[in-house]
Every structure is written in structure tokens, then in C-alpha cells.
Amino acid sequence: MRNSALTERRYSQPAICNLWVAPPHFPAKLSRVKTLFPALALALFAATALAAPAKPNIIYILCDDLGYGDVKCLNPQGKIPTPHLDKLAAAGMYFTDVHSSSSVCSPTRYGIMTGRYNWRTKLQSGVLGGLSPRLIEPGRLTVAQLLKNNGYHTAAIGKWHLGMDWVKKEGKTVAELNVESADQIHNVDYAQPIKNGPNAVGFDYYYGISASLDMVPYTFIENDRVTKLPTVDKDFPMFLGRAQGKCRLGPAAPDFEVEDVLPTLTTKAIGYVKSRAAEAKAGKPFFLYLPLASPHTPIAPTKEWQGKSGLNHYADFVMQTDAAIGQLLAELDKQALAENTLVIVTSDNGCSPQADFPALLAKGHNPSYEFRGHKADIFDGGHRVPFLVRWPARVKAGTLSQQLLCLTDFMATAAEIIGAKTPDNAAEDSVSFLPALLGTAKASLREALVHHSINGSFAIRQGNWKLALCRESGGWSDPRPGTPKATALPPVQLFDLDKDIGEQINVQDKHPEVVARLTKLLEKYVADGRSTPGTPQQNAVPVQLVKTAKAAPAKAK
Numbered sequence: 001m002r003n004s005a006l007t008e009r010r011y012s013q014p015a016i017c018n019l020w021v022a023p024p025h026f027p028a029k030l031s032r033v034k035t036l037f038p039a040l041a042l043a044l045f046a047a048t049a050l051a052a053p054a055k056p057n058i059i060y061i062l063c064d065d066l067g068y069g070d071v072k073c074l075n076p077q078g079k080i081p082t083p084h085l086d087k088l089a090a091a092g093m094y095f096t097d098v099h100s101s102s103s104v105c106s107p108t109r110y111g112i113m114t115g116r117y118n119w120r121t122k123l124q125s126g127v128l129g130g131l132s133p134r135l136i137e138p139g140r141l142t143v144a145q146l147l148k149n150n151g152y153h154t155a156a157i158g159k160w161h162l163g164m165d166w167v168k169k170e171g172k173t174v175a176e177l178n179v180e181s182a183d184q185i186h187n188v189d190y191a192q193p194i195k196n197g198p199n200a201v202g203f204d205y206y207y208g209i210s211a212s213l214d215m216v217p218y219t220f221i222e223n224d225r226v227t228k229l230p231t232v233d234k235d236f237p238m239f240l241g242r243a244q245g246k247c248r249l250g251p252a253a254p255d256f257e258v259e260d261v262l263p264t265l266t267t268k269a270i271g272y273v274k275s276r277a278a279e280a281k282a283g284k285p286f287f288l289y290l291p292l293a294s295p296h297t298p299i300a301p302t303k304e305w306q307g308k309s310g311l312n313h314y315a316d317f318v319m320q321t322d323a324a325i326g327q328l329l330a331e332l333d334k335q336a337l338a339e340n341t342l343v344i345v346t347s348d349n350g351c352s353p354q355a356d357f358p359a360l361l362a363k364g365h366n367p368s369y370e371f372r373g374h375k376a377d378i379f380d381g382g383h384r385v386p387f388l389v390r391w392p393a394r395v396k397a398g399t400l401s402q403q404l405l406c407l408t409d410f411m412a413t414a415a416e417i418i419g420a421k422t423p424d425n426a427a428e429d430s431v432s433f434l435p436a437l438l439g440t441a442k443a444s445l446r447e448a449l450v451h452h453s454i455n456g457s458f459a460i461r462q463g464n465w466k467l468a469l470c471r472e473s474g475g476w477s478d479p480r481p482g483t484p485k486a487t488a489l490p491p492v493q494l495f496d497l498d499k500d501i502g503e504q505i506n507v508q509d510k511h512p513e514v515v516a517r518l519t520k521l522l523e524k525y526v527a528d529g530r531s532t533p534g535t536p537q538q539n540a541v542p543v544q545l546v547k548t549a550k551a552a553p554a555k556a557k
């Protein structure tokens with residue numbers, strides 16, 4: 001079997017940990033959890049783990065729209081070189097079955113920050129805009145606040161996209177739960193301080209952009225102020241070099257250019273690590289949340305990276321993103337902090353069609369690897385994401401995990417790592433994956449996992465089974481919601497991922513008992529306001545499990 005063969009090979013040749021070998025295709029025995037280490041290694045490792053310092057620094061790097069198949073070490077057929085991510089994975093653990101809680105940006109970010117499924121909020125579909133108010137409810141505990149309460153210095157550097165309260169001009173409004181309309185972009189007084197941004201939910205420091213890089217305003221924000229007033233209107237090509245397709249025209253700082261954003265965020269992140277090094281060594285750890293705005297649109301690699309991949313500018317932008325992460329990791333080494341720093345690299349959803357799938361497929365590269373669909377979809381291409389972890393003090397190098405995890409699981413994991421408890425009204429959908437990191441997990445850590453697409457369609461995954469409560473993609477790929485083709489399909493889709501990782505054969509009519517069981521479990525998760533043990537909680541709004549032919553928002557990113 002693939003996994004045991006891989007494990008044996010790694011143990012007979014320890015050097016392989018440093019010489020990354022692209023993993024072969026998984027036969028998708030997804031319901032089984034493999035024991036990766038021989039017992040002796042486990043025992044020795046457990047002893048090492050016990051001796052490790054209690055609180056690691058934590059760097060959580062969230063790429064934007066990076067596909068599972070875009071990371072070379074996860075996709076044997078991948079054509080984009082990602083040497084820094086490959087090296088990171090080889091020095092730690094990579095996961096093959098991790099999912100963002102949504103297949104689009106804002107909702108996934110809510111789940112990471114709160115450990116709660118995004119569909120429990122008032123945002124039931126789509127994403128926020130750059131001017132939308134805060135989505136994280138007042139009083140809700142975030143992972144940043146939890147870490148801050150436990151002695152961490154905390155910083156968010158990058159794309160927020162979780163809403164913040166701008167001061168609106170008198171009598172003017174902005175879109176609360178979707179992207180602002182063209183006539184709303186000047187409704188904000190950009191000179192006034194912003195309330196309820198990242199600083200209000202647990203971050204000591206914030207530097208970044210309000211939302212996606214193709215959303216207004218085009219200016220950096222430091223804590224509660226724009227660094228430069230957006231005094232002109234600008235737009236940018238969605239894909240470098242193409243005249244067709246521009247991002248939203250709107251307020252910009254005069255010198256703001258989209259290709260400067262990745263280098264700027266990288267420099268800021270490096271500066272942050274440098275500035276915290278002395279205190280981190282003296283016992284005050286840091287948490288750096290680094291949501292990069294790439295390789296999301298505008299696809300804008302700098303001149304130095306243009307043409308590097310030989311594929312297209314999206315692939316160039318992926319390479320530049322990989323290099324930026326490499327620069328940050330180099331600083332961590334330079335400051336001698338790598339050993340007890342937990343580094344996680346993942347993505348907020350699958351690759352967007354903006355990457356130009358036909359052009360990439362023609363050159364043999366599939367950003368979604370073997371999974372169906374892409375960003376926005378209920379299919380795995382929408383939400384199965386790269387998940388790489390390095391933590392030399394406690395995570396064995398050169399290991400892999402097939403645990404089924406959700407990005408909401410970060411908060412419970414962070415809590416367990418630092419020995420903190422979360423209250424009943426927090427982290428309702430968060431399951432600690434620390435046992436997976438330590439190699440001590442004997443069974444599946446999660447009972448099940450809920451997926452959510454851009455139009456609010458639901459799916460639930462348990463072991464090899466995936467049940468989608470929709471007829472179609474729930475997003476942008478074929479068959480699209482509301483189309484005649486979709487309407488003719490059965491109301492639900494059941495896939496056996498052990499036999500059909502590409503979600504091609506709907507077996508709902510052959511296994512009505514599985515459909516009934518998973519539907520009931522999903523209904524319970526909704527009704528309880530949580531999917532983990534604890535006191536039932538309230539959802540922000542009534543949650544509609546079955547959406548009827550609601551088309552996916554075409555423009556929301």
C-alpha cells in the first residue's frame with residue numbers, strides 16, 4: 001500500500017527527509033488513519049516532545065487562492081517549482097486531507113480566526129467587500145485573543161477581508177454582507193480612524209489591506225489608519241499583460257501598485273520577526289498571522305518573476321509567493337528561532353479559474369490536482385487545500401498525515417499547545433490536531449467535517465463518504481447552479497471518495513441509508529450551534545441547509 005511503502009522507505013533511508021521525493025498518488029483510503037512511526041521512534045519522540053519549551057512562536061501563513069496542486073511536493077505531476085514550500089514540508093509534516101471551511105475568502109478566514117463554521121454567522125453566502133463592517137461578532141473569542149491572553153505578542157500582516165468599521169460620510173452606506181457597489185466606493189471618510197479591525201479582535205499590531213487585492217481601497221492600513229489617503233481612482237489588470245478584465249475602479253493611494261503588495265508584506269513580516277526575536281528568546285512568544293494576498297487576482301508578479309515558470313503569469317506569481325515564504329523562513333533561521341516556531345502554510349480556498357486552467361492544463365499542470373472543480377465549488381477542488389507544518393521541536397521531519405481536518409481546527413490546536421481552555425461559547429467547530437502533529441493520533445480526530453460553497457450550498461464528509469446537499473457545483477464550475485442541466489440532476493450528491501476521488505459518480509440512489517445518516521448528522525450540527533462536545537450554542541441567523549437553484553455570485557471573489 002502506498003502509505004506504508006512510503007513510511008518504510010523513509011525509515012530505511014532517513015536522509016530522504018532532507019531530499020524531498022514527491023509523494024505518489026494516494027489510493028484515497030481516506031477513512032483509515034495510518035500509524036506513521038514505529039513504536040520505538042514514537043517513544044523517543046514523545047520524550048523529546050515532553051522536554052520541548054511550552055509555548056512556541058506561531059506563524060500562520062495563509063495564501064490566497066493557492067491550489068492544492070500548485071504545491072510541487074503535493075502534486076507529482078505539478079509543473080510549478082515551489083522549492084521553499086517543498087523544503088518546509090520535508091522538514092515537517094504535510095497533510096493531504098485538509099479543507100477550508102468555505103470555498104471562498106471571507107468565510108474561511110472567519111473559521112480560522114474563531115474556530116467556528118462560517119455558516120453560523122450572518123454571512124450565508126458570498127464574501128465581504130473592502131468597506132464592509134466587521135463580521136466577527138463583538139465578544140467572540142478569537143485565536144489571536146486567546147494567544148494574547150496567554151502571553152503572546154500578536155500581529156496580523158496582510159489581507160484581512162473580515163470587515164472593519166470605516167467611518168461613513170453623512171447619510172451614506174456601504175454593503176454589509178457583500179462587495180460594495182460602484183456608487184458606494186466614495187462613501188467612506190478614509191481620513192478617519194477605523195474601528196473594529198484586527199486590533200479589536202486580539203492583534204497587537206496590524207499592517208495590510210482591507211480585503212482582496214482587487215477590492216477598494218487600494219492603500220495600506222497600519223493598525224486603525226490608512227498609511228496614505230486614497231486620493232485618486234485606479235484600477236489594475238486582473239491578469240498581468242491582458243487588456244481585458246480589470247479589477248474594481250476605486251480609491252487608491254497615488255503610489256499604490258499591486259505588484260508592490262507581496263514584497264511589502266514580506267518585508268513587514270520579516271521586520272516583525274526581527275523585532276520580536278529578543279523577546280521571543282526571553283520567553284514572550286509571538287503569533288504572526290500572515291494572510292498573503294497572492295496568488296489571487298490581480299495576478300501581478302514583479303518583473304523579476306515574470307516568465308520564470310514557463311507556464312503563465314499565475315504560475316510565476318505562485319513561484320514568487322513561494323520565494324517570499326522562503327525569505328521569511330530564512331529570517332527565522334537567521335534569528336535562531338526556527339526550532340520552537342510552529343509554521344503552518346495553507347490556502348483559504350482552491351485555485352480560482354482566474355489562473356487560466358485551460359492554459360495550465362495544456363502545459364500539463366492542474367492546480368486542483370486530482371480533485372474536481374476549483375474555488376467557489378462544493379467539490380473538493382473548492383476547498384481541499386495545501387497544509388504544511390514545520391515545528392522542529394515537536395514535529396518529526398519527513399512525515400505525512402491523512403487526517404481529515406478543517407482550517408477551523410487551528411484554534412483548538414493552539415489552545416492545546418499552550419495548555420489553555422476555550423469557553424463553551426468559542427471554538428465550537430474546532431478539533432485539536434496536535435495528536436496528528438505528534439504522531440500519537442490513533443483514529444480519525446474529527447467525527448465529520450462540513451463544507452460550504454460560495455452560494456451557500458452544504459456538504460458533509462465522514463470517512464470515505466461525502467454528501468452534498470445540492471444538485472451541482474454550488475459555485476462556478478459545471479454544472480452551475482440554476483442552469484437547466486443542473487435542475488435535471490438528483491437533489492443530492494453522494495460520493496465514495498475511496499473509489500472515486502474525482503467525484504464523478506453520484507451513488508445517492510445506491511446508499512439511501514448513508515444519505516439519511518449524514519443528513520441527520522448535519523442537521524444536528526446546525527441545530528446544536530456546534531459540532532464538538534459542549535453546551536449547545538446559537539447560530540447568528542437561521543441556517544437553510546438546502547439552497548434551491550440559487551446562482552453563485554459571479555463577481556464576488
Ligand SMILES: [Ca+2]
Binds near residue numbers: 105296348557
Ligand atoms: Ca481566496
